[in-house]
Amino acid sequence: MFQQLFKSIQEKVIVTHEEMELCKTFFIPKKLRKKQTLLQEGDICIYNAFIEKGILRSFYIDEKGNEHLVQFAIEGWWITDLSSFLTNSNSIYTIEALEDSELLLLTTAAREALMNQIPMFERYQRLLLQNAYIANQARINSALTETAEEKYINLGNAYPGIVKRVPQHMIASYLGLTPETLSRVRKQISNKS
Amino acid sequence: MFQQLFKSIQEKVIVTHEEMELCKTFFIPKKLRKKQTLLQEGDICIYNAFIEKGILRSFYIDEKGNEHLVQFAIEGWWITDLSSFLTNSNSIYTIEALEDSELLLLTTAAREALMNQIPMFERYQRLLLQNAYIANQARINSALTETAEEKYINLGNAYPGIVKRVPQHMIASYLGLTPETLSRVRKQISNKS
């Protein structure tokens, strides 16, 4: 159950065997079936979720009723609504499993306690955030400057696993494109080669 | 010289007077005149800069020669190329002062040492990153889903200080718009009221 999490931690910081065992006690294992949700829009996000197995997405519905895909997350990644989680505010996002998934959940309190008891866990969290920050910066640049075709090709290169695993209209939504546009972009690409 | 920095730290974590004094010794004060750069594209970003006074921007030039504004930063904010800073890679960004500015610089080594000697500084850094992550998430949503007019109005509401202080074509670049489009958007808004 904890393989992916331990791997993720050990890639970033050095922790003792005892710390790892202690660490386990803070997490709540949880299985989600496809289409089940971890967080409903309007609720307060009380969990930081690590994905041992499966794939999830977070999304929101705007005033006009359009759905916007905010994040995908697969094995070895974390997912939450950080804003809601940290400030106890009502989330505008829904977090949903796209396949049957196995999660390890960390409540706000458990996360705080873990960071206080194992300083290396705070470092681990900071390093994760640094990487997420860099990835988001790249996504901003992509969203502001690239054409539809460039966005799709670059996403495929950066995260081939996700593009293959997820319905096409969700990829379109993640890139800020309509499903029709993405369909045409894909056709154009395949005609070129 | 350290007023803004101390204010920023004390807003986020609790530190002793001694820790604050120790903290000072890790920073290198630096003044930049308008148009001078802290980082040149192609160089390795060796500083994490805190802004005591002034305003800076980071930007890059794409293959087609177009300039893209990545970030603004004013008093009380940090600026760096995190990717270059953390991985010692060559930066694609240039960081430049838009007004005469006063900075406090932290090298990679000084930052590591500071985090090891004052654990609350690591927490401070993590909290900064959390906020930056949330802000970037909002910027992604804006870039992917909002019209030019919405982008401009929302930026003005979120950061009135920046919109007033900076040339209009830089705001346009930050929002991923051409200067012509922003000019027309502003005209439309003023015609409405």
Added chain:
DNA sequence: AAATTCTCTTGATTTAAATCAATTAAAATT
């Protein structure tokens, strides 16, 4: 103060992507 450079505005035209609409294809449910 004059000259130069930089910044913003306005108009005409083009273009990439969205929208609207219909059909086919695939997946899920009964």
Added chain:
DNA sequence: AATTTTAATTGATTTAAATCAAGAGAATTT
């Protein structure tokens, strides 16, 4: 297996923003 639902494709049309082009207004520099 048949039916229903969901997803993807294709075509016609519209639209928001980009591009091209020129001129006006500010701000720096000499």
